[in-house]
Every structure is written in structure tokens, then in C-alpha cells.
Amino acid sequence: MQLFDLVISGQLVLEDKVVVGEIGVKNGKIACIAKEGGTLEGKEHKPFGKAYIFPGFIDTHVHCFSNPDEGFIRTSASAAAGGVTTFLDMPYDLPHPINHVERFKRKTEQVEKEAIVDICLWATISKFDGTDQIGRLAEAGAVAFKLSTFETDAYRFPRIPDHEMLKAMKLIGETGLRAAFHSENNEIISDLMERYRQAGSVYPRAHMETRPPVTESSEVLKLMEFAYWTGAKIHIVHVSHPRTVDLIENFRQSGLDVTCETCYPYLLLDVNDLDRLGPKAKMNPPLRHPEDVQGMWKHLQSGRIDLLSSDHAPWGKEKKEAGNNNIFMASSGLSGVELLVPLMYDGAVASGKLTPVEFAKVMAQHPAEVYQIAGKGKLAQGYDADFTVIDPDASFTIDETRLRSISKMTPFHGRRLRGKIVCTFVRGRVVYDGSEVVAEPGYGTFVAGHVRQKARTGTTM
Incomplete structure (x- = not known):
């Protein structure tokens, strides 16, 4: 009988069903899956009883360096504690965005020194004359390219x-990587914000009123038409309104390779929470009406939303509280990589809205497929031994003061959640034991994008 490095057992969430069984791990990979217990022998055995063993979850939308005080160490510790085994870090770093190959290479070196979980890196381009870097960034290992139709910062974002x-889009399409977009109409939003400011209408809900749904849907329409004519594969990030998903589905049915995500706040909060909490619940795009939230749930359950992400944006309290008397002065975004999985497990699986198999698809399989991340996203032989273990019978209460992010703020402070992460594995090693992050910075590794992986192996995914 083969002796594995590790054998774990529990309720295995496979691609098509949940089975009680065991997984044998060898050299950081899944070497065997036994759909019954007590058949595999390992140097170490970790039984998890009735807990679900999910493929390691992937958060595709994380900002480690929009606030440089956050960085890889804090974020990857947060990810490990949140059951995220791989995340994709956005390129809008402060002070310099990752729009040049030399910056990208320096960032990959930093990943190798500081990461606790595995990390892929996004790239972007400068506002003008930056497209010559696209091929070089793809060859250096960029997982995808992020661009924006809204100007957060003329240099950085x-x-x-x-x-x-x-x-x-034409050049990104030629690399085979996906182009993703922050899609909001800059002109309409800027005009509305100026009118509201002049009128002294700076209450919390004004953030939503100055970014109505048309500012999202109109830009998405334009980008999909651009993709049609350029041949690019595109992805729309943080979709906030069901109308946008309807339009995406129409183009998808016509043959366009377009995918989309939403983030946990658009499923778990609405504009009334923005009224109640102010800057603590401010993000771009903004929270929508309760009926829009229900529409987003219907799209998620029907499979029209491909994946879920956090859009982790870890602002300090001073950046948020600057908007206490004027919502437009507060920074937009929430800390979320540590809370994405627990919140969505409670909101989706424990509530009966998604099955564990469906949850694994939007949290692991689809992220890996959309971004062509080889060897991740499934419990399957030959894949990385990345596991997120959740006890469905346990519960806990969110305490924002204990978040590992530098941002100690969340609109979900005090919420009781059903289901608890009891262990997180990355490549066969425990990185979070249910109470503490136990891996050291440097255990995590840089996961190169499809172009570089293909060049190394000479194969496609």
C-alpha cells in the first residue's frame, strides 16, 4: 500500500457531488481520492468528521498595496484565516501601479519572500502609451490585465x-489572457457628484444616487462591443446590479467570451445599510436597493454570475471617518479577504441558497478556469493539495477588532455566522489551524499566469 505524506478525511466536495472519503497527499499534490474511509495510509492523518473539505478557495480581487501599510504579509495571513488558499493581487499599488515589467518582476520577488498563501499578480497599463508593456507583462507571469473606465487616480488608477x-484589448486578446474592467461611466458620475456637492447633498445615500445603475450598465455594454471587435476575452468585476448581468448574458449567448463576478456586499447588504453605517458601507460601485440584491441572488443561483470575490480594500479608520459629515470624502472599499468565505458560506450554503458543490464552483473552480490557473480549483488527482475545511455545525461571531487586516472595520461587526473554517491547507501544509495562522511568510509562492506557464511547460491548460 502506498504511504502518503498526509491523509485527510471528511465530506469531500467534488466537482459533481459530496462524498464521505479520504484524500492522499504526496509532495504537495492530491495523489489519490478514496470515496470511502479507512483505505489510505499516511505519515500523518487529519480526520475532519462531518466537516466539508472544499477545494482551496480563490479570491480573484484583492488590493494589497492600495494602502501600502497592508502588504502581502497581513493580506496573506488574512487570506489563510479566511479559507483563501490563493488570491490574485490587483495592480493599482501606491505609489506606483504595476504597468511596467520591471515593477512586476520586483513584485514577484516580494511575493516569494512574504506570502503565506499562494498569490497570482494582475498587471495594468498606463493611461497613455502603455500598451507596449502588455506582451512583456504576460511573459513575466501576469495572470490577467485590469483596466478602468472610471478615474480613481490619473496615475495610479x-x-x-x-x-x-x-x-x-486587441493586444491582450493576442496573449490569451483575460482583460478585466472596473466599469463605471466617468462623465455621468463626475457631473452628478459636482451637482450634489454644490447643493450640499452629501448624506450617505448620495453615494448611490450619484452612481446610478446606468453608470455601470452603459460602460459594460461599450466594453462588450469593444471585445466583439477586438477578439478579447473580458471579465467584468464587482457587478452590482442585475440589469448588468442580463446584458452580459445576452452577449454571452451570442458567443462573446465574457465572464463576471460580484462581491459579497452586493449580496448581503443594500442601500439602507449605507444610510445606517455611512462610510463603513461605502464602496464602488455602491450598494443598491433591496430588490436589486434579490435579483443578484437569482442570477447567482442560475449560474449567470461566474464567481464571487472580496474586492479587499483595507483602508484605515481615518480614511473612512473622513466622510462622516460628507460621504464623498470617505475612501471607497472594504476589507474582505478574511470574511468573504465565512460570510458567503453563511449567506449561501447555510441558508440553502447554494449547495456545497455550487459554492465550490463559484469560489474555487470557476476562478481557476476564468483565469487559467493550472492545478487549482478542484479536488482532483494531480491538483495542488489546497483545502478549505468548514465545520457546518460550528458558528462564530465576527469581531472587527480581531481582523488580521490593518483595517479593523467591517459593516458585519457582531454578525453571528453559521459554519466555521477549522483548517486551511496550501499545497498539503496547514497554514491556518482554526485559531491561528501557523505558516510563516515565504511559504506561499508566486503562481505565474497562463502565458508564462505555457512557455515553461510547452503545454496548454
């Missing part, structure tokens, strides 16, 4: 003009 966008 710019709005890419349409002519540059078309050129970029």
Missing part, C-alpha cells in the same frame, strides 16, 4: 481612453 482601450 486611471480611466483608460477609448482609443487606448481598443488597442489594449
